[in-house]
Amino acid sequence: MTLDIDPNSLIHPRSYGAAGQPHEAWTQLRAQAPVWLCEPDNYPSFYAITRHADITDISGRPEVFSNSDGIAFLSLRQLEERKTGPSPLAQMRTIIEMDPPEHRDFRKVASGFFTPRSIGRLDAVVNECARQHVDKLGEEGECDFVELIAERHPLRVLATILGIGPDDEDLLLRLTQQLLASDDPDLQRKAENREQALAELGADLLKLFNRVLEDRRARPRDDLATIIAHAQMADGTPMPMLETLGYYLIVFTAGHDTTRNAISGGMAAFLEHPDQLARLGAAPELARPAVEEIVRWSSPVNYMKRRLREDVEMRGVRMREGEDLVMFYASANRDETVFERPFEFDISRHPNRHIGFGSGEHFCLGAHVARLSTRALFRELATRIEWIEPAGEAALTESNLVVGHKALPIRYKLRPAA
């Protein structure tokens, strides 16, 4: 069989905005070319890795498949933009761009905070946050689910963890979207040109982080922003500024935008599969497996890039040191050799070995937070929704890394809170 694949559909943000994740192409690739040299327009070429087993293998060998050149796969234009001089973003270095052994030292700074036991303490607060957001829907009506709920609930949860006041939530939401949806004409930062936009965005992020950092250094509190501000390395020296600001960058942004896309993707799946929403309403204890299925189904973190530190042969393809590969989690999460009926949305799926939170060395630090807030929200929604239906065209973000809905209009009727 020959491959019938448009290479642009794998990586062009516009294609994700118009058609969503390219599942048909990935299905062909998993079957016929699981390590495929993709040569799109306006991007460098890369190896597309689409099978679950290969992605977990690669993720387990960080000394060969490196993160230190970044995890986003940039277009030729973006690569050019980054050459035009130091951007304020260069003053921040995140743990996701580090390799071991260094990565382990820096990950330890916050890993204690993110354990299930530590996050479990937030249970009551997160449940209350979910209830308040569902209350905003009123008894019946129409709204954009993204605007009213999906982007607000995880943002409030993260703000609580970080100790950020409600006044800063709007600013953080805007800056995060400008950073993570920088290709989307509706969400990107507007300026004279893209270089300028990136520089101004970096400066605003830096200003926010420096303000929080100075405050927490002067007035420590019981929150994650304080833990990061006062972090020490194993030898007792303070965490350097570059990595301290980098920690703020990844937690302040990845800490809510990813979950927002899981929640809107989950709602879109329930609108398409109302029987699954009814099941959850009748058996709220299914919320735990339902969240895993939502993350598998929506895979909001679409891929991670790795760069080869040496020549490697995989599935008969010889890849060279210095080349890039892109691991498509969203493809692995539909791998027919791992999941029975991979294209069925089943909230009680068991086992569910999805890798929506990644695998190995860089496994998502915030997975328990994401699970807790998504679970609380859908438990509340499913028990209160009497009926719900789409109320117009949904819209997808023009983005290839963090992917999902930018609008999801719904019409509904709710029962009062218990």
Ligand code: HEM
């Ligand atoms: C449904 C929501 C989320 C999804 C799908 C998601 C997904 C991911 C993925 C795929 C990775 C990379 C894993 C790898 O390379 O193997 C990652 C890393 C990371 N995530 Fe998440 N994430 C979510 C929510 C969160 C939240 C709520 C936080 C923080 C509060 C967070 C913080 C991080 C951090 C700090 C890393 C870097 C870890 C490292 O490099 O060691 N994420 N996430």
